[in-house]
Structures are given as structure tokens and as C-alpha cells.
Amino acid sequence: MGLHGYLQIIRPVNALVAGIAVLLGVLVAGVEVTPVMFLLVLSVFCITGAGNAVNDYCDRDIDAINRPDRPIPSGAVSMRGAAIYSAILFLAGIACAALVHPACFGIACLNSVLLVAYAARLKGVPLAGNLVVSYLAGSIFLFGGAAAGLDGLLLNLPLAGIVFLPMTAREILKDAEDIEGDREGGASTLPMITGVLASCRIAAVLAAGAVVLSLLPIVPWWDGWYLAMIALADLVILSAAASSVRCATSACVRDSGATKLLKTGMFAALAIFIFRALIG
The missing domain is CATH 1.20.120 (Four Helix Bundle (Hemerythrin (Met), subunit A))
Structure with a gap:
């Protein structure tokens, strides 16, 4: 076990791209990209990474067949370590969103719940799990727009x-x-x-x-x-x-x-x- 496994389990490239994408929502909403807005980037990065870690935790048996090289089945990250790690990332992401706008805080909480629900239950529900993942991807722009409130959110639809x-x-x-x-x-x-x-x-x-x-x-x-x-x-x-x-x-x-x-x-x-x- 080592730091590489904990980095790998959050899919850092995907999480970073998602974090940067939130700034597009900010721009479309007409909000100035100030240093405070980068809290949204960090929030999305943390919540996306946490969701990836939870997904690997719940899919450990399936990944042992389909993706044996992933951190948990390969032994790079323990089950307990993945659970604690994801909880910390979720809390950090929600805290960052709360510092920007109440609407961002609400979306961060909703998305965190959906990520856990998807990994634990919804992935096994035909199409429902697919739709949740797709909403979560699209909601990155809504998240950025929410920095300007409801009007900014609607502009990003x-x-x-x-x-x-x-x-x-x-x-x-x-x-x-x-x-x-x-x-x-x-x-x-x-x-x-x-x-x-x-x-x-x-x-x-x-x-x-x-x-x-x-x-x-x-x-x-x-x-x-x-x-x-x-x-x-x-x-x-x-x-x-x-x-x-x-x-x-x-x-x-x-x-x-x-x-x-x-x-x-x-x-x-x-x-x-x-x-x-x-x-x-």
C-alpha cells in the first residue's frame, strides 16, 4: 500500500478536468473568476475523487474480474482506507462549496448523496444508474452557474x-x-x-x-x-x-x-x- 494507490483510486485526471470544467459554468453565468471561485474547482475535484473511491469500494468484487489492476483488488489500497479516504474528500468538497454560495452547498450535498447511492445501489438498477452518472457530469456546469444563484444555474442548463x-x-x-x-x-x-x-x-x-x-x-x-x-x-x-x-x-x-x-x-x-x- 502507498500514496500511488490513493492517488490512482480518485482518477486524478478525470477529477481535475471536472474541477476545471466548473469554471466554464462560472463564466457562462457571468461571474468573475476570482480566487474564491477556485474553491469550486477544489470542491468538484474532492467530491469527484471521493465518488470514484466509493465506487471502487463497492465494486471491488466486480473489479476483481473486470479490472484486477485497480487499487483495491490489486492490494494498493485497503477497503478501510478507501472508506475513510472518501469520507474525508466528501467533507472537504462540501465545505469548500459552502464557502462560495448556499446553492453550491446544496448541489454539493445532493451530488455527494447521489454518488454514494449510485455506488451502493443505483448502479445495479438498469438505466437509472446511467442517468445518475450523466446528471452528475452535467451538474458540474450547474454547480458553477450556482455561484450566481438561480439565474446563473438556468443559463448553464x-x-x-x-x-x-x-x-x-x-x-x-x-x-x-x-x-x-x-x-x-x-x-x-x-x-x-x-x-x-x-x-x-x-x-x-x-x-x-x-x-x-x-x-x-x-x-x-x-x-x-x-x-x-x-x-x-x-x-x-x-x-x-x-x-x-x-x-x-x-x-x-x-x-x-x-x-x-x-x-x-x-x-x-x-x-x-x-x-x-x-x-x-
Whole structure:
């Protein structure tokens, strides 16, 4: 056991990207990015990392089959250590949010509860778990907008929607990849009910919906330059959908690289959103 395992279990890159993304919500809401706003970055980083640690704690048996290299099944982090670590991170994240705005505090509390509920219960509920994860991803922008109160939160709804759809698609594809381990662990996911092929087609429709939504004039910086840039990210997302849409087995989904492509497309879209928000 060592520090590397505790760093690995929180998925630091994903947690940091989520933390930085919250500043986009702040910019869209028209709030000045002051040093205080970086408390929101720290809050999202801590809560996201805590959620990842809790998820690994609850999925330790499944990960022993699907992801034996992860910190808990590999022995890098103990079960007790993961539980204590996640609790500390949750409390730190909620405390940081409370220092910014009551609305941010409320979202931080709600999201923390949902992260624990997802890991402990909702992941095994077909589609419900996928929707919770997708909400949590989209809520990062709502969290940043909440720094300006309700008005700022509403301004960020379009961005939250653009993130929600491809994230749901990715979550469904990830379940399709892990169907053997999930079945062994007693989980019940959408691909186990509808089959891998039908799930991949549902994911493709959701990804296509995200592309359509991203092209509509619902973002504050919608113009020709935005459309040219977002089209590049959209092509990656559509490529992910196309690569897996005919897959009927878990192995096919894994070999297609669709989940990685979707992640790349989503990160590219996020980078474009941040760039356009910064330049106005």
C-alpha cells in the first residue's frame, strides 16, 4: 500500500478536468473568476475523487474480474482506507462549496448523496444508474452557474444537456463492455436486459442527439466559428457511435474503442466550450 494507490483510486485526471470544467459554468453565468471561485474547482475535484473511491469500494468484487489492476483488488489500497479516504474528500468538497454560495452547498450535498447511492445501489438498477452518472457530469456546469444563484444555474442548463446525452451513451457502452463481470457480480444493467446490440443502438441515438443539440443556437457564443470548432468534436462523437452500433458482444464493444472515442469527443467539446467562453 502507498500514496500511488490513493492517488490512482480518485482518477486524478478525470477529477481535475471536472474541477476545471466548473469554471466554464462560472463564466457562462457571468461571474468573475476570482480566487474564491477556485474553491469550486477544489470542491468538484474532492467530491469527484471521493465518488470514484466509493465506487471502487463497492465494486471491488466486480473489479476483481473486470479490472484486477485497480487499487483495491490489486492490494494498493485497503477497503478501510478507501472508506475513510472518501469520507474525508466528501467533507472537504462540501465545505469548500459552502464557502462560495448556499446553492453550491446544496448541489454539493445532493451530488455527494447521489454518488454514494449510485455506488451502493443505483448502479445495479438498469438505466437509472446511467442517468445518475450523466446528471452528475452535467451538474458540474450547474454547480458553477450556482455561484450566481438561480439565474446563473438556468443559463448553464443547455451545456448540462449537451454533456448529459453523450455521457449516458458512454455509460451504456461501458456496461456493454463489462457485461460478463457485472453478471458475475449480480448487477443488472441495460445491456443485460436488452442485449448488447440494442444497447449500442440506444447509445448511438443518444450520441447523435448530443451532436444535434450542440449545433443549436442555445449557447451564448453560437456563431460560425463555434460551429466550425464543435463540428470537429461532433465528428469524434459520431465516429464512436458508428464504431459500436453493430456490436452484439462485449468483446466487440471493447475492440471498437467507442468509450474512449466518446471520452475524447467530450473532452474536445469541453475544451471548445472553455475557449469560446474565455474569448467571448
